[in-house]
Amino acid sequence: MNVFLISWKNLKANPTALALNLLLVAFGTGMLAMLLLGVKQVGERLRDNAAGVDLVVGAKGSPLQLILSSIYFIDFPTGNISENEARLLAANPMVKKAVPLALGDNYAGFRIVGTDTGYVSLRGLELATGHFWTKAFEVVIGAEVARAQGLKAGDRIYGSHGLSSDEDVHQDHPYTITGVLKRKGNVADNLVLTGLESIWEMHGAEDKREITSMLLQYRSRMAMVAMPSMINRSTTMQAASPAKESARLFALIGVGVDAIRWFAIALMLLAGVSVFVSLYNSLRERVYDLAVMRVMGASREVIFAMILLEGALLTTFGSLAGIVLGHGALHWIGYWQDSPQARLDALVFLPEEAWLFGAGLLIGVVAALLPAIQAYRNDISETMSKV
Structure with a gap:
């Protein structure tokens, strides 16, 4: 007697209930999988991209906007600052390293960043082919830029004015x-890097040289306390801490994430109730069939296991479909993202996703437990006598 095959045929006997239960489990698991992947990747990117930067200095405005535009390149800059004033700040004894950034143009949605070799060492960048820029209008491109646009060393590209538009081409x-x-x-991986001179010459600003921001590393712990307040009080610039602003951003995101997470958990629990009702009703309709199986030699234990297996199969297939659905939704969201820097990788599979699969299996077993106990206790003679 193939218990697995019989359980699956029993489930297929009611396609409407099967589809509803699968959808409930799949949507709940899919939401949780998408949240798990999204939160994990966003958290890692916030930490990795801010690594090595203690302070960002730029034009006055929103500190969070300054961090997003200068560290993660996913927002508009707060404005420009004088290069001379920024260089004076960089010469402060409390500053260990200063890396200038000049923004304003893009290529196919990928931001063109004017900087110096300090950014290369700050990020630990290495070349796959070619060499770094040595003069104006030479660029080095990230791996994703090369892949997405089919570019290689020696090719020529044209930048567009603005951070995302491709209309005003230079x-x-x-x-x-x-x-x-x-x-x-x-x-x-999503940047086009060049020298500051390229940005200045492109916009005719060789005389009045400005930059967008400057990334700073402290020389001592004392600088952590003294520099931000000194810059904000005594200069026309503002200082923003990547660690502080990233934590604030993650806290803001976390409110919505928690709401969606609880909604997904509620869906999973609702799926468990639906599985229970479905199996319970099905059991009432199959009382005679189960009694016949007992007469033909099936033990109480086999009947018990068969009902449990039905619940487990339902939620297992639903959980697998949900994990695939979650990855697919993340890929779809990433496909329609305007900013390449903000795209999340849907092809990443986390070990924690096994817990989602296990949770789905557990819900199925628990939901099927009461119907399985009832099937186990059914009296064969009493059932057959009613026929």
């Missing part, structure tokens, strides 16, 4: 790609 000043970076798994 046709008079093409960039020459001199190198392609190795994949780092951070924001650098």
Whole structure:
């Protein structure tokens, strides 16, 4: 007697209930899988991309906006600051390292970032092919830029004014790609890097040189206390801490994440109730069939296991479908993201997803437990006598 095959045929006997239960489990598991992947990747990116940067200095405005635009490249800058004023700040004894950034243009949605070799060492960037820029209008591109646009060293590209638009193209000043970076798994994969001179010459700002922001590393713990307040009080610039602003951003995101998580858990519990009702009603309709199986030699234990297996099969297939659904939804969301830097990788599979599969299996077994006990206790003679 193939218990697995019989359990599956019993489930297929009521396709409407089967579809409803599978959908409930799949949607609940899918939401949890998507949240798990999203929160994990966002948290890792917030930490990895801010690593090595103690302070960001830029134009006054929103500190969070300054961090998002200068560390993660997913927002508009707060404005520009004087290069001379920024360089004076960089010469402060409390500053260990200062890396300038100049933004304003993009290529196919990938941001063109004017900087110096300090950014290369700060991010630990390495070349897969070619060499770093040595003069104006030479660029090095990230691995994702090269892959998405089919580019290589020696190709020429044209930047567009703005951080996402491709309408105002700078046709008079093409960039020459001199190198392609190795994949780092951070924001650098989606950047086009060049010297500050390229940005200044592109916009005719060689005389009045400005930059968007400057990334700072402290020389001592004392600087952590003294520098932010000194900059905010005594200069026309503002200082923002990546650690502080990233934590605030994650706290804001966390409110919505918690709400969706509880909704998904409620869906999973509702799926468990639905499985219980479905099996209970099915059991009432199959009392005679189960009695016949007992007469033909099936033991109480086999009947018990068969009912449990039905619940387990329902939620197992639903959980597997949900995990696939969660990854698919994340891929779809990433596909429609305007900013390449904000896209999440749907092809990442986390060990924690096994817990979702296990939770789905447990819900199925628990939901089937009462119907299985009732089937186990059914009196054969009494059932047959009613026929």
